[in-house]
Amino acid sequence: MEGPPTVGVKIPIPPEYDRPLGALGKEEDWWTEHRDWLATCGYQLRRRYQADWTPSFKPGDWPDNYEDGVSIYKPVLDAxxxxxxxxxxxxxxxPPARAGSEEVETFELLTSEPLAADPRNHTAPLLTVxxxxxxxxxxxxxxxxxxLFDSPKFExxxxxxxxxxQIFEGIQFMHEHRxxxxxxxxxxxxxxxxxxxxxAFHPAKQNMRRDWKGKAKPRRTRTQLRPRxxxxxxxxxxFYPQSAGDAPMDLPVQGGDKSVPEHVNCHDPCDSFAVDVYYLGNLIREEFMMRYHGFSFMxxxxxxxxxxxxxxRPKMDEVVARFKEIRESVNFWKLRSRMVPRKEWRIVGFxxxxxxxxxxxxxxxxxxxxIPDP
Known part of the structure; x- marks a missing residue:
């Protein structure tokens, strides 16, 4: 039997990770390889992905401090x-090749007529495929x-x-269409x-201006803009056919929120619609109720x-109906009032x-x- 590895042995670094700080990463290689094709389709990539790119930063600099140093680590890129x-x-x-066809089909279904014309449809616009x-x-x-929905902060x-x-009716709309x-x-x-x-803000680092000349600052509020x-x-x-019933059962898949009770140490099928309801409820609990005073009405x-x-858990139809009553019960001054962070000092709050x-x-x-509805 072999003993423990010798102290000080250098473990080989896979080639895709053995790159200088700030250099194009493995995920970015695909985009540069398809840069010319995208150009013929009318899509121009940032300077970082051009053939003649020379970094504006020097060895030892932190790349993210430079416009052309901002990289991506997911199969998503701005253009x-x-x-x-x-x-x-x-x-x-x-999208990944294995599951990408299902994602494209779902996206195309939700953004095609007559579904696209429904004001309750809050699917992001799909320009083309x-x-x-x-x-x-x-x-x-x-x-x-x-x-992101909370950037800048709600006032x-x-x-x-x-x-x-909007987000309640968006998920209600999806569930209505199975x-x-x-x-x-x-x-x-x-x-x-x-x-x-x-x-304009920078698409890859949205707290910065597009021209990299300082922070990106909003000039209009949500109350003025009425965003969607x-x-x-x-x-x-x-997608679940009608035969799946009102509680379509499926094996759990972990998304961004890992706290779903039926997903924790469980491999049994669970109600996918009920999981969506949990996600929305927990989002409001963590991002609003736990961070700001005054959301006891929710x-x-x-x-x-x-x-x-x-x-x-209530179905989305019940969630929407109950929330409508809540919305109508909140008085005028409460609606206009500032959302005060729980961590804010009183000396700055006044x-x-x-x-x-x-x-x-x-x-x-x-x-x-x-209530700035669109």
Whole structure:
């Protein structure tokens, strides 16, 4: 029997990881290999992915501090779409070959008529699907550039309620059409930021300006803009025929939220619709109720949505109906009030509240709705 390895033995590093800091990574190689084809389709990649790219940073610098040093580690990349001379920032997604066809089919179904015309449909817009020429099993999804739903932060309870309304009806719509999202968690809910920023933000590092000349700062609030929220990433989504019933059972798949009770140390089939309900309830609990004061009006509904027993969770139709009553019960001043973080010091909270109500007075005078529905 061999003894333990000798101390100090150098373990070989796989070639794909043995690259200088800031160099193109393995995930990025695919994009550079298909750069010219994308260009013929009207999609221009950032300078980092061009053939003549020379890093602007030097050895020892931290690459993320430079525009051309921002890399990607997922099969998703930003690009500029050029159609008839008009430029548009877009996101290209390369689904895995094995499950990609199902994701593309689900995305195309949800964004086709008559489903696309339903205002309750909160599927992210699908601009087109590109067939990769040298890989017939692979296609690229092209979507407009969006932002995470909570970037920038919500300011008022009315803004949060508008978000809850849209995301509840979005999942209700999917369930109505027998589709479970199965990963409707934080990173898969986005916002259309059109008109929010006077200077474009960088698509890969969205807290920075596109020209890299400082931080990207919004010039309009949600109350002014009335944004629309979208669901993305249907890689784990599943269509269930009517024969599957109102509680379609399927083997658990772990998405971004690992806390689903029936997923923990369990390999038994579970209700996919009930999992979606849990995801939304836990999202509100963790991102709103636990981070801000004043969301007690959501507690009864959220507690039912995150019940450990999935059979005791409400269906999405019930969630929407109960939330409608909650929404109608919140008074005008509460809707206009500032969402105060639980970790905020009182010494800074008072001046922030004064500034907040100064701005809100302007919204009241100009008759901006307290709940900025699109």
């Amino acid at each position: 500029t779409r050029i159609v008839n001379g008009v430029e548009q920032d877009v996101i290209l997604k390369r 590109l067939q990769v020429p040298d890989e017939p099993e692979k296609r690229l999804l092209v979507m407009p550039l969006l932002r 008022t309870f009315g803004e949060a309620i508008a978000f809850f309304t 589709i479970a999202h199965r990963d409707c968690t934080h990173n898969n809910i986005m916002m259309d930021p059109t008109g929010m920023y006077s200077v 929220y979208f669901l993305i990433d249907f890689g784990l989504s599943r 507690r009864p509904l959220v507690e039912d949505m995150v019940a450990r027993d999935p059979s005791k 001046p922030r509240s004064l500034g907040h109500w100064y701005r809100r007075l302007g919204y009241i005078i100009t008759r901006k709705s307290a």
